[in-house]
Amino acid sequence: MPCEGCMERDNVSTGATMEFLLLGFSELLHLRVLLFLIFLIAHLVTLAGNMMIFMAVVMEPSRPPMLFFLCQLSAIELCYTLVIVPKALLSLAAAEASTISLLGCAAQMHLFVALGGAECFLLAAMSYDRFVAICQPLRYAALMSEGLCLRLALSCALAAFALALALTVAVFRLPFCQSRRIDHFFCDVPAVLHLACTQSYTAELPLLAACVLLLLLPFLLILASYACIAVALLRITSPVGRGKAFSTCISHLAITLLHYGCATFVYIRPKSSYSPSRDKVVSLVYTNVTPLMYPLIYSLRSKEIRGILRKMLRRKKIAQVN
Helix, strand or coil, rough: CCCEEEEECHHHHHHHHHHHCCCCCCHHHHHHHHHHHHHHHHHHHHHHHHHHHHHHHHHHCCCCCHHHHHHHHHHHHHHHHHHHHHHHHHHHHHHCEEEEHHHHEEEEEHHHHHHHHHHHHHHHHHHHHHHHHHHHHHHHHHHHCCHHHHHEEEEHHHHHHHHHHHHHHHCCCCEEEEEEEECCCCCCCHHHHEECCCHHHHHHHHHHHHHHHHHHHHHHHHHHHHHHHHHHHHHHHHHHHHHHHHHHHHHHHHHHHHHHHHHHHCCCCCCCCCCCHHHHHHHHHHHHHHHHHHHHHHHHHHHHHHHHHHHHHHHHHHHHCC
16 A cells, blocks of 8 residues: 555656755755865766776776776766766855756766666676786787686676666656655655655555665675685795785775775665765765776876876877977
8 A cells, every 4th residue: 555645646747846945965064165166076087087097998098997997987987977966066156956867867866876776796807807807917918818808897787787777667666755855865765765655665665675685796796706716815835926926906906995895885775774974975976976086196106007008108298398
């Protein structure tokens, strides 16, 4: 039976005309200008950093598998921030809550989950690349062929897209209560689920299934890869060789911890522990700070990226001189 006070959605036109109200940072209006400037600067730096890495790798004629995956990671981060941050900036600039249609909210949720899931799968693929490079270096070129890398990249994108679509459909098939106020700056899954007019835990089952497939499964694959890498590193007698081999994994480990730390805190928990203010703070980290850190981590730690960026700057100087 439909719950009391739920929105009736018995006709097709309701979904097209219904709107949600994104409250955003309405409780922090006195910090509106400061937040706007911080978000804008972080957004522009994130776009510039990821675009620079993406273009640098694309223009490089010979791309090892890790650079190929890094190029895809930068593309995901570019789309990831463009899905969320511009809407948040507009709400800050307007100094009021912003409206979003049901279809717009569903599209934003789907793209956000799909891109985040694709990143989880891609991090698992990158951990497999590190496993092959350290544990089977003589067979690295044969195992990590260009065809395999393309298939892995395509599989990551398609699997995440399909799972995100299933989760979004399941969420928006729930009955929503009359209050259409989303206490968040974008249509995040826990924030929208909080509006579901149901007291049972069945509403959380799609999110739980998505967490298992999008978060837990890739994380277990990453753990398995690094367990094998740890065993291989213990067999290396030379401390220099061991440190050199481990240094190739530091960037990937740092990004994995950043990504999974925030995602686990927000999504792997019961609905009863939902806290809008706390969720917004964590969401700020993984939609603004984390994408900003990725280019910095890889630019500082990866010799290949530093070399490619130096070549790009050299070509630019030569072109300016000519």
